[in-house]
Each structure stands twice: as structure tokens, then as C-alpha cells.
Amino acid sequence: MSAVQDAPPAPVDDAALHAALVSGKRPPRPGALTVCLAFGWRGMLKIKHVPEQLIDVTITPVLFLVMFTYLFGGALEGSTQDYLQFLLPGMLVQSVLFTSVYSGVALNTDMTKGVVDRFRSLPVWRPAPLVGAVLGDAVRFVIAATVVVVLGVALGYDVEGGVEGLLAGVALVVLFSFALSWVFTLVGLLLRSPSAVMNTGFMALFPLVFLSNIFVRPETLPKVLEAFVGINPVSHLTTAVRGLMGGAADAGDVLLVLAEVVVLILVFAPLTARRYGTKN
Numbered sequence: 001m002s003a004v005q006d007a008p009p010a011p012v013d014d015a016a017l018h019a020a021l022v023s024g025k026r027p028p029r030p031g032a033l034t035v036c037l038a039f040g041w042r043g044m045l046k047i048k049h050v051p052e053q054l055i056d057v058t059i060t061p062v063l064f065l066v067m068f069t070y071l072f073g074g075a076l077e078g079s080t081q082d083y084l085q086f087l088l089p090g091m092l093v094q095s096v097l098f099t100s101v102y103s104g105v106a107l108n109t110d111m112t113k114g115v116v117d118r119f120r121s122l123p124v125w126r127p128a129p130l131v132g133a134v135l136g137d138a139v140r141f142v143i144a145a146t147v148v149v150v151l152g153v154a155l156g157y158d159v160e161g162g163v164e165g166l167l168a169g170v171a172l173v174v175l176f177s178f179a180l181s182w183v184f185t186l187v188g189l190l191l192r193s194p195s196a197v198m199n200t201g202f203m204a205l206f207p208l209v210f211l212s213n214i215f216v217r218p219e220t221l222p223k224v225l226e227a228f229v230g231i232n233p234v235s236h237l238t239t240a241v242r243g244l245m246g247g248a249a250d251a252g253d254v255l256l257v258l259a260e261v262v263v264l265i266l267v268f269a270p271l272t273a274r275r276y277g278t279k280n
Contacts, residue, residue, distance in 0.1 A: 029123065032124075032125040032128060035124045035128040035132070036125075036131045037135070038128075038132065039128055039129050039131070039136070040132040040133070040135040040136035041132075041136070042132065042133075042136065043132070043135075043136025043137060043139070044136050046106075054143065056099060057095070057099050057143050057144035058144075058147050060098070061091070061095035061147050061148045061151070062147065062151055065087075065091050065095075065148060065151055065152065066155075068091070068215065069084050069087060072215070073087075076215075076216060084152065084155055084156060084157050085157060085158065087214075087215070088149075088152040088157045088245070089238060089241040089242040089245050089246070090212070090213065090214030090215065090238045090241075090242070091148055091214070092145055092148045092149065092152075092169070092170070092173055092241060093173055093209075093214060093234065093237050093238050094214055096141045096144050096145050096148075096174065096177045097173075097177055097180060097205060097209065097234065098202070098209075099137075099140050099144045099177065100137070100141070100177045100180045100181045100184055101184050101197075101198060101201035101202060102137060102140065103133065103137045103181035103184045103185050103188070104181075104183075104184030104185050104186075104187045104201055105184075105194045105198050106133060106188075107130070107185050107188035107189065108188040108189070108192075108196075111188070111189070112193065112194065116129070116276075126273070126276070127273040127276065127277075129276075130185060130272060130273060133185070134181045134182065134185065137181055138174060138178055141174045141177045141178070142174060145173060145174060149166065149170065159245060160245070160246050160247040160248075161243075161245045161246055161247035161248075161249070165244045165245050165246070165247055166245055168244045168249075169240075169241040169245045172240060172257060172258075173241060175258075175261055176237050176257060176260070178261075179260075179261040179262075179264035179265045179268075182264060182265060182269045183264065184197070184201050185272045186268055186272045186275060187200055187201060189275045189276060190275070208233070208234045211225060211228055211229060212232050212234040212235040212238060213235045213238050213239065214234070214235075214238050218230065218235070233257075233260050236253065236256050236257055236260065237257050237260075239253050240253040240254045240256070240257045
């Protein structure tokens with residue numbers, strides 16, 4: 001019995017061992033687009049499992065639109081219906097832009113929970129989690145825009161630009177919010193808690209939103225505020241969307257917004273990716 005136990009182990013046939021462990025050809029490494037879409041799908045699954053996070057894109061826009069229309073419509077435009085024609089495109093801009101803050105909050109939440117460290121260990125394109133998360137947030141932007149438009153039409157908004165103008169306006173807002181999301185993802189990487197990211201994001205957006213032409217006509221403001229409204233990118237976006245939805249679109253207004261979108265992406269996307277790659 002001891003002779004059997006002391007016998008050396010039989011030699012292992014490397015070819016047989018490899019054949020037993022490998023059942024087929026190794027799958028190819030996923031491309032950058034595939035990985036980005038996978039991370040985007042992850043963001044949508046988070047909505048499925050935690051539907052309460054859609055409150056800010058469903059309930060909040062309804063409250064803002066109804067409140068501003070019926071509280072201030074008569075005082076500012078003489079009737080709520082006239083004010084609704086003026087307000088709705090701007091309310092569309094406001095609702096979707098506020099939603100973009102969530103991009104930074106979600107990224108910071110992943111950081112504080114250690115999820116980002118796990119993503120870095122994956123053999124995939126390094127910025128894929130960032131790009132995928134922002135792409136997934138575009139679904140939130142579309143939902144917020146849809147809620148505002150449907151409610152506005154139900155309240156009596158006349159889409160003078162037709163379906164084409166309406167869709168073009170929504171697309172422009174979603175595109176601008178996608179670009180702005182890169183700003184907030186960078187903020188999410190720089191700050192240490194989700195609440196700090198949220199507070200900073202809203203603190204930055206509130207002056208841009210309320211000191212714009214969303215709620216009132218710029219010519220009714222003091223000269224200093226009117227000058228600020230004129231250079232405010234939120235005002236540029238609101239003017240372009242108002243033109244598209246109202247059937248009086250100006251190509252210069254739309255091109256200006258598209259140029260601002262390009263600048264935001266070219267500046268903040270590389271900064272965010274660089275910070276993501278070096279974040280400890």
C-alpha cells in the first residue's frame with residue numbers, strides 16, 4: 001500500500017489537458033462600440049431595477065410646466081395659452097438639462113462603491129464605461145422631453161413647426177444635454193460624494209437656466225441681465241428650439257448650438273477620459 005502511495009504521479013499530456021479545458025475557439029475581443037453599448041444597456045437596466053430614479057424626469061417636469069404656466073402666464077403674457085406657446089420650448093430645455101446632472105451623480109456613485117475599479121480591470125477600451133453611461137443617460141433625456149411635449153400639447157400648445165420641427169427641437173435638446181453630460185461626469189470624478197456632485201451641478205445650472213430667455217423676454221430685463229442672457233448658451237438653445245417648434249427656425253441659431261455642442265464634447269470628453277484613467 002505504501003509503495004502505491006509513494007509512486008510518482010503520472011505525467012500529464014499537455015495536449016490532452018488543453019483539449020479538455022478548451023471546448024472551442026476563443027471568441028474575438030469585443031470592439032469599442034460593442035462595449036459602449038453594453039455599458040449603456042447597464043444604465044437602462046438600473047432604471048428597470050430602480051424605477052424611482054425616473055421621478056426627476058417624469059414628475060418634476062410636470063410640476064414645473066403646470067406651475068409656471070398657470071401662476072405666471074396671465075401676468076407675463078396676458079393669458080395662460082399665449083404664455084404656454086412661449087414657455088413650452090424653454091421648459092423642454094430646462095427639464096432635460098437638469099436631468100444631465102444625473103450623469104455625474106451616477107458615475108460618482110459607482111466610484112464610491114468600487115464599481116469603477118472593477119471596470120478598469122476589464123480587458124476593454126478604457127473610456128467605454130464613461131461613453132456607455134452617457135449614451136444610456138440619453139434615454140432619460142428622451143423620456144423627460146417626451147413628458148414635457150405630451151403634457152404641453154395636452155394643455156393646448158400649438159406645434160406650428162409640425163412633427164418635423166418638434167422632433168428636430170427634441171433632438172437638438174438631447175444632443176446638447178449629451179454634450180453637457182461630459183461636464184458633469186468630470187465633476188463626478190473630481191468630487192468625493194454623490195450629494196456634492198448633485199449640489200454643484202444644480203448650483204451651476206440654476207443661474208444659466210433662470211438668467212435666460214426661458215421664462216421671460218430678454219428685452220424686459222435690465223441691460224446688464226439682458227447682455228448676459230444674450231451670451232448664455234441656454235438662451236441660444238432655447239431660441240433655436242423655439243424656432244424649430246414654432247415653424248420659424250433660423251439656420252444660424254441651430255448652427256450656433258451645434259458649434260457649442262462640438263466645443264463641449266471636444267473639451268470635456270478628453271478631460272473626463274484622462275481623469276478617469278488616472279483617478280486613484
